[in-house]
Amino acid sequence: MRYLMLVGTDPDHTEADAAAAPDIEEWFGYVTGAGKHVIGDRLRPSSAATTVRVRGGELLVTDGPFAETNEWIVGFDVLDCEDLDEAIEIASKHSMAYTGRLELRPFWPLDG
Amino acid sequence: MTDARRPVAAAVAGAVAAERLRIVAALIRVTGDFDLAEDCLQDAIERALQRWPADGVPENPGAWLTTTARRRALDVLRRRQTERTKLREAQALAELARDATADEPGPYADDRLKLLFTCCHPALPMAGRVALTLKSVAGLSTRQIARAFLVSEATMGQRLLRTKNKIEHAGIGFRVPEPHRLAARVDAVLAVVYLIFTEGYATVHDDLAAEAIQLSGLLTQLLPDDDEVLGLHALLLLQHARRPARTDAAGELITLEDQDRDRWDGAAIEAGLTTLAAARATGRPPGYYRLQAEIAALHTTAAGPGETDWPRIVIAYDALLALRPSPSIALNRAVAVGFRDGPAAGLAAVEAIGADHPLLPAVRADLLRRAGRRQEAAAAYRDAVAAARTEPERRLLERRLSEVSDPAGDT
Numbered sequence: 001m002r003y004l005m006l007v008g009t010d011p012d013h014t015e016a017d018a019a020a021a022p023d024i025e026e027w028f029g030y031v032t033g034a035g036k037h038v039i040g041d042r043l044r045p046s047s048a049a050t051t052v053r054v055r056g057g058e059l060l061v062t063d064g065p066f067a068e069t070n071e072w073i074v075g076f077d078v079l080d081c082e083d084l085d086e087a088i089e090i091a092s093k094h095s096m097a098y099t100g101r102l103e104l105r106p107f108w109p110l111d112g
Numbered sequence: 113m114t115d116a117r118r119p120v121a122a123a124v125a126g127a128v129a130a131e132r133l134r135i136v137a138a139l140i141r142v143t144g145d146f147d148l149a150e151d152c153l154q155d156a157i158e159r160a161l162q163r164w165p166a167d168g169v170p171e172n173p174g175a176w177l178t179t180t181a182r183r184r185a186l187d188v189l190r191r192r193q194t195e196r197t198k199l200r201e202a203q204a205l206a207e208l209a210r211d212a213t214a215d216e217p218g219p220y221a222d223d224r225l226k227l228l229f230t231c232c233h234p235a236l237p238m239a240g241r242v243a244l245t246l247k248s249v250a251g252l253s254t255r256q257i258a259r260a261f262l263v264s265e266a267t268m269g270q271r272l273l274r275t276k277n278k279i280e281h282a283g284i285g286f287r288v289p290e291p292h293r294l295a296a297r298v299d300a301v302l303a304v305v306y307l308i309f310t311e312g313y314a315t316v317h318d319d320l321a322a323e324a325i326q327l328s329g330l331l332t333q334l335l336p337d338d339d340e341v342l343g344l345h346a347l348l349l350l351q352h353a354r355r356p357a358r359t360d361a362a363g364e365l366i367t368l369e370d371q372d373r374d375r376w377d378g379a380a381i382e383a384g385l386t387t388l389a390a391a392r393a394t395g396r397p398p399g400y401y402r403l404q405a406e407i408a409a410l411h412t413t414a415a416g417p418g419e420t421d422w423p424r425i426v427i428a429y430d431a432l433l434a435l436r437p438s439p440s441i442a443l444n445r446a447v448a449v450g451f452r453d454g455p456a457a458g459l460a461a462v463e464a465i466g467a468d469h470p471l472l473p474a475v476r477a478d479l480l481r482r483a484g485r486r487q488e489a490a491a492a493y494r495d496a497v498a499a500a501r502t503e504p505e506r507r508l509l510e511r512r513l514s515e516v517s518d519p520a521g522d523t
Contacts, residue, residue, distance in 0.1 A: 082285065083287070
């Protein structure tokens with residue numbers, strides 16, 4: 001199963017959490033080595049985001065993300081996992097699990 | 113029903129009671145489809161009711177039901193497959209055809225336990241975990257669960273559907289958790305069972321409490337060496353043993369202090385104490401549920417409130433607070449301190465909690481009443497009545513309020 005892992009910030013963490021966060025390179029080596037990583041990257045902050053809609057046939061382009069929240073999406077990864085537990089396990093080893101938060105969103109399969 | 117059919121119906125009912133969970137759990141593992149598993153079992157039951165009166169009850173009724181339900185699953189999946197082949201269903205077909213419904217080896221590999229891990233997965237909302245556990249593991253109908261939680265059958269049906277959909281769509285696997293996650297996942301199962309029990313206890317809903325005890329009993333069979341599993345089962349048995357004395361003939365609540373201890377269920381107390389002894393025998397330091405079972409045991413073995421070993425109860429609450437601090441445990445500790453050192457000390461312990469809890473006004477009111485501070489007690493009882501969570505609780509507090517407000521009692 002494929003999961004989109006959204007990597008977000010979260011101000012609610014301690015310095016001890018930050019100190020305990022594993023190295024991101026180590027995580028990357030681990031997921032690519034295990035053949036679980038499809039693609040992933042960092043993203044510029046929501047100040048660089050642009051929202052696009054077409055309403056009544058008219059293109060509406062606005063500055064900013066879908067919704068203004070305290071948490072920013074700062075990156076994403078696509079994981080190919082056996083099941084949710086495996087994806088949770090991989091997410092739990094990401095440094096941003098300690099200093100931010102990760103959201104796992106399953107892909108909608110073609111035949112679903 | 114004719115006379116010839118009556119023993120058959122009893123044989124079917126007996127086989128279903130003994131084998132339902134094993135059959136359903138194995139089918140869910142293979143097909144990943146909760147509804148299909150239930151439907152196939154229902155189909156097997158109907159076939160048994162038709163066939164057994166003529167053919168006779170088979171030598172192994174449970175095995176007959178298992179095989180029939182499995183064949184039904186195979187048929188249904190084959191028919192579905194011609195419409196549209198899904199990878200998962202193709203795999204299930206292959207497994208069913210291979211007769212691969214036997215459990216894998218290992219203490220955590222029993223299909224029934226895997227089903228519990230799945231239903232109680234932390235990625236599911238708590239209300240969904242509770243509902244699906246009652247439906248799939250305990251075998252309750254949607255209507256029964258809806259009634260127990262005071263919602264409509266349609267609402268409960270929706271909740272169950274959303275929970276099953278989350279399992280399928282999020283890819284929650286039907287499997288044993290990784291070894292380093294096992295303790296936390298067993299704990300998640302225990303939390304669901306305990307919640308089912310406390311829901312039944314708070315609302316004096318005996319059915320739910322009894323289901324919870326069935327579930328904790330099942331867990332002691334599946335994980336006989338887990339001290340917290342034993343601790344939870346002991347706790348539920350000991351708490352439930354007091355049930356016959358918790359209400360009077362009119363259905364009004366009676367507090368522990370005033371209960372007629374002869375009405376406690378002696379057999380349940382004995383079973384609870386034996387289970388608690390088994391938990392202690394594991395040699396592990398007491399956990400969250402075992403500590404609570406120790407407290408329940410100290411209550412149930414005391415001849416009366418005056419003979420209760422309050423110092424040891426306070427020590428157990430201190431250990432609980434160190435393990436999992438919560439206002440609820442702190443409040444129970446304050447009650448025990450009130451009995452050990454007197455109401456003034458209990459009140460000081462209540463003031464020291466520094467957090468809100470729905471039962472706090474009631475505990476304060478009782479301590480003030482026992483301290484003879486009637487006016488303050490009356491005010492606290494009024495707060496407590498307003499905060500009461502159930503009708504019987506509210507009526508008990510109103511009775512107390514009228515006792516402390518009664519000028520005739522002022523002498």
